[in-house]
Amino acid sequence: MINGSQILLIIEYDGSGYHGFQWQNGLPSIQKELEKAIRKLTGERRRVIAASRTDAGVHARGQVVGFRTRSGLAASNFISGLNHYLPGDIAVKVAYRVNSDFRIRRSPVSREYSYYILNSPTRSPMREGRAYQVANPLNIEAMNRAAQTLIGQHDFASFLSGDGSWLESTVRNVLSAEVAREGELVVFRMTANSFLPHQVRNTVGALVRVGLGRMNLDQFRSIIEARSPGRAGPTAPACGLCLDRVNYPVPLGEEAS
């Protein structure tokens, strides 16, 4: 229908002020801001697709989005042009021109997320809206041992918030999962082929129970084995979550970075 190629963008955003990536009637969304900026830059009304939809309040350092265009602008001019029209809490970091049949959402081999926990009895104004505060001391080693059990192909149904009956499958392949201290923060990093809704935040909820000594490694394992929605959690707050990177089978070109 539409001739022309596709523009792929790597974008960063502070999700605090948005009801998630996806367009929702009357509510602020990342998608809406991107489509508005594209319209101002190119005069075209385009639909923007994201590699990984993020929920309300979730951040991204390396979200990948794409849209079709008839505009002949160089990819690099989409960076400066869109940044001119986007609000301060959304920025285009890199832009590529790809074939119009490139599948933004279907092609990724993996997504990488980080979850930031501020393990401190007092809140941190310099981390406000960027980390989940846990006041009691966390046992990082125990959390990391539990995280290791997530690696591999498993049915992660227990890490769903709802019943997930609308999902084709709840099996996911976790490539890496690690809990580490980074200064005053405890960071959980997880890479998987794709993620169930709320999977990282429900995993963090369960890992924090382990870190506080309220659950042992066997109990954590039994959550995975139960394959029963709602068993993990409680769902950790959105503010601690950040989509770091989306990996494609062939690395995206560097021509316009």
Added chain:
Amino acid sequence: MINGSQILLIIEYDGSGYHGFQWQNGLPSIQKELEKAIRKLTGERRRVIAASRTDAGVHARGQVVGFRTRSGLAASNFISGLNHYLPGDIAVKVAYRVNSDFRIRRSPVSREYSYYILNSPTRSPMREGRAYQVANPLNIEAMNRAAQTLIGQHDFASFLSGDGSWLESTVRNVLSAEVAREGELVVFRMTANSFLPHQVRNTVGALVRVGLGRMNLDQFRSIIEARSPGRAGPTAPACGLCLDRVNYPVPLGEEAS
């Protein structure tokens, strides 16, 4: 006049919303918020003194402040009590009770500041208000060599914005100064017995000129030697600056941390 001891606080704040630490008629300030919270907690009207006054928009991770009180509350209860009344962008991290003759402002042997530069052609929403963006590539090694020449006791008059005629002396003792890359950031850290107004920001302005190749090491040295206000700079934006730590001759106790 006032009997009783003094409470010392280590506080963290995001200075974005404030016209600096110090009370100014009708304008939001850190001091005003602290005094308001103290009044709500203790019923006392107290004046809060800071170890290092920070300017509008400047942040702090380790500011030290003190006030006298007749309240018998345990130091640790000042942490939770004041945090209850303080806004989200200011937090008490640690509290101590010290003698009423302890001099918050006169006693420190040194102050440590960090200045964050985002060296990237595109802005970073996750660093918004926390770093100064420099689009062109910076030569970190050249900047660090220039920073080394600041170490020692010098007359830093060239690093003043105004004429500084109201200052007793413009000689300061710089204990350490270093420029290093930390991920996508370039961080300048500087420790000195005390600092002239705008000294760090004017130093950063000059270091960035070195980093961009617009000034060489000899020219940077000649700025120090000129002892002439306005020679350094331009004054780098407040948002990149953070007061990390104030050091006293005897380390502050740990009893209420």
